Amino acid sequence: MNRMRIGDLTERAGVTQRTVRYYESIGLLPSGEREGNGHHYYTEETVARLRKIDQLKKLGLSLEEIQDVIQLYFTDTSGVLPKRKVLGILRQHLSDTDQKLEALGQFRSDLQSHIDRFERWLEDNEGE
Amino acid sequence: MNRMRIGDLTERAGVTQRTVRYYESIGLLPSGEREGNGHHYYTEETVARLRKIDQLKKLGLSLEEIQDVIQLYFTDTSGVLPKRKVLGILRQHLSDTDQKLEALGQFRSDLQSHIDRFERWLEDNEGE
DNA sequence: ATGTAATATGACGTTAACGTCACGTTTGCA
DNA sequence: TGCAAACGTGACGTTAACGTCATATTACAT
Numbered sequence: 001m002n003r004m005r006i007g008d009l010t011e012r013a014g015v016t017q018r019t020v021r022y023y024e025s026i027g028l029l030p031s032g033e034r035e036g037n038g039h040h041y042y043t044e045e046t047v048a049r050l051r052k053i054d055q056l057k058k059l060g061l062s063l064e065e066i067q068d069v070i071q072l073y074f075t076d077t078s079g080v081l082p083k084r085k086v087l088g089i090l091r092q093h094l095s096d097t098d099q100k101l102e103a104l105g106q107f108r109s110d111l112q113s114h115i116d117r118f119e120r121w122l123e124d125n126e127g128e
Numbered sequence: 129m130n131r132m133r134i135g136d137l138t139e140r141a142g143v144t145q146r147t148v149r150y151y152e153s154i155g156l157l158p159s160g161e162r163e164g165n166g167h168h169y170y171t172e173e174t175v176a177r178l179r180k181i182d183q184l185k186k187l188g189l190s191l192e193e194i195q196d197v198i199q200l201y202f203t204d205t206s207g208v209l210p211k212r213k214v215l216g217i218l219r220q221h222l223s224d225t226d227q228k229l230e231a232l233g234q235f236r237s238d239l240q241s242h243i244d245r246f247e248r249w250l251e252d253n254e255g256e
Numbered sequence: 257a258t259g260t261a262a263t264a265t266g267a268c269g270t271t272a273a274c275g276t277c278a279c280g281t282t283t284g285c286a
Numbered sequence: 287t288g289c290a291a292a293c294g295t296g297a298c299g300t301t302a303a304c305g306t307c308a309t310a311t312t313a314c315a316t
Binding site: 264271284286 | 311
């Protein structure tokens with residue numbers, strides 16, 4: 001299916017129409033092509049793009065931050081963008097990501113040790 | 129310093145007074161003890177707790193989610209909490225965390241490869 | 257004692273990321 | 287041709303997590 005309207009798009013991407021229109025309004029999603037009637041038409045790429053956005057959101061990125069990087073996934077990166085600026089943004093994101101990874105790893109090991117403690121407690125006190 | 133008022137607390141924890149009061153209002157932070165006058169008094173533990181909250185927030189946890197786990201860090205875990213339930217919550221958080229770690233790792237490598245590409249481009253095109 | 261800084265409380269304001277409603281046009285099927 | 291279902295657009299509503307006054311009381315340095 002490669003020429004769908006918003007109904008199919010949202011169903012396949014798992015978002016609401018409001019979300020799609022909101023993303024279009026802030027420029028995060030290109031407004032689908034419009035026929036003479038005013039309806040928007042979308043493609044498979046739009047689906048993929050919405051899914052990617054959702055994925056990045058789950059990492060804690062704001063829509064604004066996603067703006068910075070989403071084009072790398074879906075647009076012609078050999079274009080005429082100010083390469084150095086994009087590179088700077090990317091490096092910043094990489095450094096942010098590394099910090100997050102470290103904090104997340106720490107959190108994970110904290111969780112694990114708490115879990116271990118609880119499990120030992122339960123073992124020691126079962127069948128009392 | 130182990131009996132401070134809100135001014136010192138916020139300075140040391142790097143948050144605002146409004147934040148402290150907000151956290152108290154939703155039960156995320158225990159209201160400091162109050163003297164006869166009405167002022168709240170806090171301890172080193174409050175500082176640590178605020179820092180921990182901040183750390184968890186950076187991982188993308190909502191204050192509500194933090195509520196679930198914060199007690200494990202700062203309250204008597206040998207108390208009378210329903211152990212099995214807490215364990216369930218912890219395991220869920222662990223699994224969520226693992227998923228996040230994986231997604232974040234994927235994102236990191238995506239970023240890295242984009243960065244590499246940009247760098248190669250710049251190298252090849254410098255001094256043209 | 258007194259003026260200034262710190263604190264407590266209440267209420268209204270703000271931003272992000274949509275939700276929901278109202279209303280008019282378009283489409284697709286009987 | 288008729289009509290319910292789908293779509294477009296505008297506008298107001300909502301939640302989280304605080305920010306920002308305004309006002310009243312308390313603490314502390316001189």
